[in-house]
Amino acid sequence: MNTLIELEDVNFSYEQRVVLEHIDFKLKEGEFWALIGPNGSGKSTLINIILGLLKPDSGSVKLFGADIERFQHRELIGYVSQKSNSFNSGFPATVLEVVRSGLTRKKGLFKRFSKHDHEKAMDALKVVGMENFARNNIGELSGGQQQRVFIARALAGEPKLLVMDEPTVGIDQQNVASFYSMLNKLNGEHGIAILLVTHEIDIVTELATHVACLNRSIHFHGMQSDFHKMETEEISKWYGHPVRRVHQYEGGRMND
Secondary structure: OOEEEEEEEEEEEEOOEEEEEEEEEEEEOOOEEEEEOOOOOOHHHHHHHHOOOOOOOEEEEEEOOEEOOOOOOHHHEEEEOOHHHHOOOOOOOEHHHHHHHHHHHHHOOOOOOOHHHHHHHHHHHHHOOOHHHOOOEHHHOOHHHHHHHHHHHHHHOOOOEEEEEOOOOOOOHHHHHHHHHHHHHHHHHHOOEEEEEEOOOOOHHHHOOEEEEEEOEEEEEEEHHHHOOOOHHHHHHHHOOOOOOOOEEEOOEEEO
16 A cells, blocks of 8 residues: 655754643555654644644654655545634535636646536535535535535545544534544545544544644554553543543444
């Protein structure tokens, strides 16, 4: 399998405060990674480095085998941020218009959308189960529905990798399980590699194929099955506070 993300000995500081140190991380095609850690552990900073929005103080970052400074195929990466911090839900746009806007990276600004573009947008909406809402205004949808639309927007560009930073912010708890199940389907049935960032140890560590635990440095990096063999006390030590373990996922419910 091809390596899509590769970080070697990455370090980053804000002024004198060390945020990330000695980060080694690999993600290969078809994998579903849950990047977990407490608030302030450096998760969003690491994502910004992977996306090229921040430059590390030292270390190597490669995307799809190319050094990040020479990587020219940004369309291969779809990004979904925290909805509440990135989108004005009162914006006067339909769901279809929002999804089609995800094609501007390939088409360029101020280019008219074609019939083929419309079909690609509708196909992306079908993948996330939102095709029946295409004509609705984006502000009419629930938080969970909006996040599905934002994922469809990222999928419209046909990425090989989907990066999500705390995507369940603003989604009520009863819809979180179905949202994660949809991500599992994107990975399993559509073969899209996923890097999902969260501060919670919950059902994502049941659905993901791999887990990385970050708290300034990487404390665990490996298969989901190996992660679940770890003692709760050891994981709590990484987090800096007691954590809740989840042992099984059934019918949209979490069982401790």
